[in-house]
Amino acid sequence: MEQVLYSLPDDWEYKKLKALIKMHYGKALKACDRVEGEVPVFGSNGVVGSHNECLWSEPTVVIGRKGSVGEANFSLTPSWTIDTAYYVEIIDHDVLDLKYFFYFADRFDASSISQKGVKPGINRNDYLDLNLPLPPFSEQKRIVEKLDALFTRIDTAIEHLQENLVTSKSLLASALFEKFHQEVNSTPIKEIFNVYNGRAYKKSELLDSGKYKVIRIQNLKGGENYYYSDLELDESKYCESGDLLFSWSGTPGTSFGAFIWNDEKAIYHYHIWKMEPKVEIAPRYAYWVLKDITEEAIANARGVAGMLHITKGTMESFIVSLPSYQAQQKVAKELDELALKSEQLQTEISSKIESLKHLKASILDSAFKGEL
Incomplete structure (x- = not known):
């Protein structure tokens, strides 16, 4: 070009x-x-x-x-x-x-x-x-001096916004810890959920079309590129809309952790567990329990680069608070509202950061056209 x-x-x-x-x-x-x-x-x-x-x-x-x-x-x-x-x-x-x-x-x-x-x-x-x-050398110096001053102010503003972004993300994690680590009927995960392993597939078993979608980690984050299968398996190897899934091997902040499957009946792959409640537990509370475990696992692995993995034994050993069903619904409602506010705040902050980055680019364009 x-x-x-x-x-x-x-x-x-x-x-x-x-x-x-x-x-x-x-x-x-x-x-x-x-x-x-x-x-x-x-x-x-x-x-x-x-x-x-x-x-x-x-x-x-x-x-x-x-x-x-x-x-x-x-x-x-x-x-x-x-x-x-x-x-x-x-x-x-x-x-x-x-x-x-x-x-x-x-x-x-x-x-x-x-x-x-x-x-x-x-x-x-x-x-x-x-x-x-x-431009003449003296004009170069003037432009550099002006850009340095402007960008120092803009970069400081971006840095403050990025700090606010980190804080807004940590608010939800702090709320999760507060809600699920109280001394209220502390219960290990193995007593709350059946943890079902996904199935590994041979290449020949993964089809371009078929009866069931095969859910891989990338599909949990909205990826639409699916494999399919016509295999008839044990019922535990399928998930239905609304089921809780946990990606036990993935990238922290993106593909690792708790997800809700909101599509038709499907088969889940090897690196995913289906988390089936075995006690009476409010559906949204169950989801937030698993989100808390996601945050705790990420925090425990802080400083470790790349993919994060947890074992089934580690998952089943996590202990969380399991209050009455009514209290669960109340907690889940509060967390849903907080998550929505947190997401809106993060979107707003991210938009401001992008606007400031665009402003920097616009200032540079002006500078090299002799308009600064």
Whole structure:
């Protein structure tokens, strides 16, 4: 895709980047080969660690070459860039200000020049062939100073909103802990639910169409790409609309935890349990019990990266409060209302964050058109 060029003020000009900067390949440095130190180690999407020696001793802009292609990071200190990124050298510091170039790189959408494939990447020559709107050096300095001031305020506002977002998410988790860990008829899960294992399937048993949908983890989060089965199984291997399911292996915050199945009769896969109440328990209270266990399992695994797993024995050993049916309904109603308010608040905060990010992009566009 050809770069869009706008008309510029009279004392500005377009200059090819290859006349202004050099882009150097980073050098591989595996985590096991790093010696923890004061030097930041940059990958394609930012700092990935530290080291005790640098690859480049001057301030630079690091540009993602593979993975997060085109993502720009600014380093004022000596640094090491690994082989998934480039680091930039300014040819003449009296012609181009490094921070001015950083803002250009941060604004530029590298998808227009990225090479498609399993691992997208950008070619150095393609990047160096881009045109940079170049004002006089004093004007570059003025623009950088103004952008720094504006973005400091915007980034501070975004940071505060993100803190509010974390707080709003934790409110529900705190309420769950308060409701389900009271000394009111404390009962282990194995006395409340039958925990039925899903079934593993051979490839030949998974069909493109058939009598029953086969629920996989991705389907619990709204994925519509289903396999099907014509197998007739034990009744415990099916779930009906309204049944409680628990994904015991998944990503915290997305695919791990409690779900309600709201579709036709289906078969659930191996990494999913069906949680069938064996005592009188209000349906929504049962759901919130399992949501509490989801939050507790995630909290216990804090600091562990990647997929989260819990065993059936661990699930059955969780102890929760099981008050009277009437009290269960009251608690479930309160939690439903709190969850709705929490979701509305998170949506509102997330919308404000996105608006501020759009504002930053709009300010950058104005800056490089000479309108700031």
